[in-house]
Amino acid sequence: MSTSRAARLAPVIQMAERAEREAAVLLGRAQGQLRQAEVKLGELEQYLADYQQQWISEGQRGVSGQWLMNYQRFLAQLETAIGQQRQSVNWHRANLDKLRDTWQQRYARLEGLRKLVQRYRDEARQIEDKREQKLLDELAQRLSARDSG
Template sequence: MALPSRASRLAPVVDMAEREERDAARNLGQCQTQVNQAEGKLQDLHRYLGDYQQQWITEGKNGVSGQWMMNYQRFLSQLETAIKQQNQSVEWHRNNLHQARELWQQKYARLEGLRKLVQKYMDEARVAADKREQKLLDELSQRLLQRERN
């Protein structure tokens, strides 16, 4: 059965909406991957900080030189700066993810609305075709009755 004309005219719009929804979903997936990677790096930095602090405890028991202490403080400061920057990166990626999710939801809702509209048009066309068919059958049966009477 061929698509009714109103529904068939919407086919290119539906195709475009499907492509846009797929692209938005792909982008959403990429953003989620980037968030996961940024969060993983942040966890690594926190783990590294914990390891380094444990090294301080171990080395401190044996006594440390002033040079070792200065190097430790400098490196600790750099590590804390890296953690702050990575926190900002995680937040930035999460914002991107939020925006990508909202865009995908909009594209998905539009696509579903178009699909429902096409289905409505197809249903209306089917009902109209059924009515036309019933009318034809009624006319045929009327003609047959008239012929039998004549």
């Protein structure tokens, strides 16, 4: 009976394995997307630092009012882009956390099901061992009774 309980759980375990694998794939994808967003943010910040260094170099030589206005406009656009990219990084980080939680839940459910199936198999093995032992004891009693009789 216990073996059939374990066998009946096989489709449930397959579904749980599929769900866990899907969650793991999504988690891996999200990790890659976060890495890309962080790299892009780093590039933008480096570009800003380089651009500011250019300002210092150009400023020492003297700049026109037009150059200064263009510089300030571009700087504002760059800072906006950096702010947006920071928001993107934060969103990807939160999404990664959510997907990690989902994967952990699915993994825990799968492990719980696997342990339950193992318990059912162990119980079935114990029942079968007891049944065999009982048969052997009965056979030994019959042989003993026949030999002494």
